[in-house]
Amino acid sequence: MRTILLTLAAFALAACDSGTVPSPAEQAELRASNPVVESNEVALNADGLIAGPEAFYFAAGQNEVEGALARTFGQAGDSSDMPDCGVGPMVSSRFPGGLIVNYKDGSLVGWLWEEESTNIGVTGDLRIGAARDSIEAEPGFAMIEGSTLGEEFAIGDRIGGFFEDGAVSALYAGTQCFFR
DSSP: OHHHHHHHHHHHHHTOOOOOOOOHHHHHHHHHTSOOOOTTOEEEETTEEEETTEEEETTOBHHHHHHHHHHHHOSOSEEEEETTOTTSOEEEEEETTTEEEEEETTEEEEEEEOSOOSSEEESSSOOTTOBHHHHHTSTTEEEOTTOTTSEEEEETTTEEEEEETTEEEEEEEEOOOOOO
């Protein structure tokens, strides 16, 4: 039970950010800590995302992130206002490959990935469609007991996901508008 509470507390802390935009040096560090990304690829991680050659930590400006993702995938297919989120109003944009990017007050706060795609990846071996047993073997794996959203899991304290039919059906990091 203690592990579950610590995991949930870590997710709550991960949902908060300082609201500061990372410096160019911090952006370079983010790029350096991730695999090389081609101009039509996106790499997701616990701290933000990389779209083509551009890296963004959570707290990066919405216009900059949207611009980089548009250069990578084309314009967002759908944008949604989410006025009733627990953290306050948010906006999300959906891009090809099942990538949903969340913004609050004009800043990147989270991502959710829901479809298999050859142009999107997560740092490490995490991917949509990965077999449950391979994910359970990942360091830091823990099921989120009592989740009302389905078979929810955590990898470490800042990336989460869901299983459906024995495979990963979604992955997320940062602030989400989940109603639990």
